Amino acid sequence: MRPGRAVDWLLLPAGLLWLAGVLAPLLFVLRMSLYSRGGIAGEKRYDILFYQPGTWSLESFRQILAEPFYLRMLGFTIGLALLVTALTLALGYVAAYGIYRSGPAGKAFLLTLIVLPKFTNILVYVFGLKLLLGRNGFWPVVAGETLFLLPYATLTLAATLETVPYSLVETARGLGASAARAFWSVVFPLTLPGLLAAATLALLWSLTAFLGPYLLGEPRQYTLAVEVDRQMRQDLDWPLAAALNVTLMLLMAGVASGLSLVRRRAA
Amino acid sequence: MLRLEQVTKTYGARPAVDALSLEVPEGELLAILGPSGCGKTTLLRILGGYEAPDSGRVWIAGADATEAPPERRNLGMVFQSYALFPHMTALENVEFGLRMRGVGKTARRERAEQALRLTGLNGEASRRPAQLSGGEQQRVAVARALVVEPRALLMDEPFANLDRNVRLRLRDELKALQARLGLTTVFVTHDHEEALALADRIAVMNHGRIEQIAPALQLFLQPANAFVARFLGVGV
Numbered sequence: 305m306r307p308g309r310a311v312d313w314l315l316l317p318a319g320l321l322w323l324a325g326v327l328a329p330l331l332f333v334l335r336m337s338l339y340s341r342g343g344i345a346g347e348k349r350y351d352i353l354f355y356q357p358g359t360w361s362l363e364s365f366r367q368i369l370a371e372p373f374y375l376r377m378l379g380f381t382i383g384l385a386l387l388v389t390a391l392t393l394a395l396g397y398v399a400a401y402g403i404y405r406s407g408p409a410g411k412a413f414l415l416t417l418i419v420l421p422k423f424t425n426i427l428v429y430v431f432g433l434k435l436l437l438g439r440n441g442f443w444p445v446v447a448g449e450t451l452f453l454l455p456y457a458t459l460t461l462a463a464t465l466e467t468v469p470y471s472l473v474e475t476a477r478g479l480g481a482s483a484a485r486a487f488w489s490v491v492f493p494l495t496l497p498g499l500l501a502a503a504t505l506a507l508l509w510s511l512t513a514f515l516g517p518y519l520l521g522e523p524r525q526y527t528l529a530v531e532v533d534r535q536m537r538q539d540l541d542w543p544l545a546a547a548l549n550v551t552l553m554l555l556m557a558g559v560a561s562g563l564s565l566v567r568r569r570a571a
Numbered sequence: 572m573l574r575l576e577q578v579t580k581t582y583g584a585r586p587a588v589d590a591l592s593l594e595v596p597e598g599e600l601l602a603i604l605g606p607s608g609c610g611k612t613t614l615l616r617i618l619g620g621y622e623a624p625d626s627g628r629v630w631i632a633g634a635d636a637t638e639a640p641p642e643r644r645n646l647g648m649v650f651q652s653y654a655l656f657p658h659m660t661a662l663e664n665v666e667f668g669l670r671m672r673g674v675g676k677t678a679r680r681e682r683a684e685q686a687l688r689l690t691g692l693n694g695e696a697s698r699r700p701a702q703l704s705g706g707e708q709q710r711v712a713v714a715r716a717l718v719v720e721p722r723a724l725l726m727d728e729p730f731a732n733l734d735r736n737v738r739l740r741l742r743d744e745l746k747a748l749q750a751r752l753g754l755t756t757v758f759v760t761h762d763h764e765e766a767l768a769l770a771d772r773i774a775v776m777n778h779g780r781i782e783q784i785a786p787a788l789q790l791f792l793q794p795a796n797a798f799v800a801r802f803l804g805v806g807v
Contacts, residue, residue: 469652471652471654472656474621474641475656476656477620477640478646478647479667480642480645480668480719482642483640494657
């Protein structure tokens, strides 16, 4: 018996909790997304057994892929996520660099400043932003989502920058590099892993953007996550909501595995 | 070749370098020797342009370089940590300065390989810094500093992170290399044995000032004051 075996058994409660708390609901979501509404038209009751013949169908997915409304929404969700991620990374890098180059006192101050918004309840935060940003629309949504994500990206990037000794920059300067060239040829390549981690975080998070579009946007800016909520609670079309959710999850799985492939390639 | 004129640099209340003047003639190997916190590293950083003096002037090869950033000074610098670029191979590290100067690819490679051989490296060119021993890393750092043909070489505690055996060997090699190239060199150390073994002249520093600057023998025979005598281990 190898020494790790006892430890493996100690993982059992956590494993069971994970199975019951995460995997089981996901399976139900998956099952719901494959539900056929045809048999019980008009009734919209989904309190049915997990497996029941005659209730399986791809119709919800077919609807998503066939209706321009959903395709446009899918495109908007992806586009918004890409734009928010790009802005988050750019602003986060600048903020992280400021932290990197500050003295101990400045570092503590800036870090507190970055984390402070997270001390607020997110709804209160969004309503505060609403006052600040004025009328609902595309840019308030982008600004709101970027501001949610900025602290996470900044902290990730600041942690990566701390691993780059400043003497590397000074050495590059001493060897004839301008400040800009020293940055692009030394600091930037060394922070790529952190940038990739922050990009993963920001992309996955912004793909599920809900509060920003819902509270700061107009219906044109609604994302898949908002539509999931609408189908669940207003239209009571759970199969469609589940199918939208599964679509979103597939998208995220694609993004996550794509980025981890890049990471492995780079390593 | 290098000249400091009444240079002062203050951190907080205490001056790290206090109205200090110093002249290093062409081809000299000068050691700056002193206890930790005496301002010797700050002095070196001011020479290299990594720190701006509060007052005073810095002259390099007869020109006022006080305002010049490091990339305009053309001085080789070897940091205590060697500061090798971890994402580049040994060869790419050495090529860096040439790349910044726009030297073409083939010429660059040739000169970098030559510099590596000069410092005693042959088969390690394609390795990353993490795969090199401390001594090899130091050789790469020296080759990287020398390949751009700097006007002078600055070194901050270049032997501090090495085992004794390696340290002694690299010390002798560096001395021979410096003599062969006739390169003006300033290095900082807290180890008086190292200063004695290497330097043409030794500047003994304390509290931001140079207490005495003289060849080793003269320091021993005629220490300027009690601090110099004590620091060199001569009983008073």
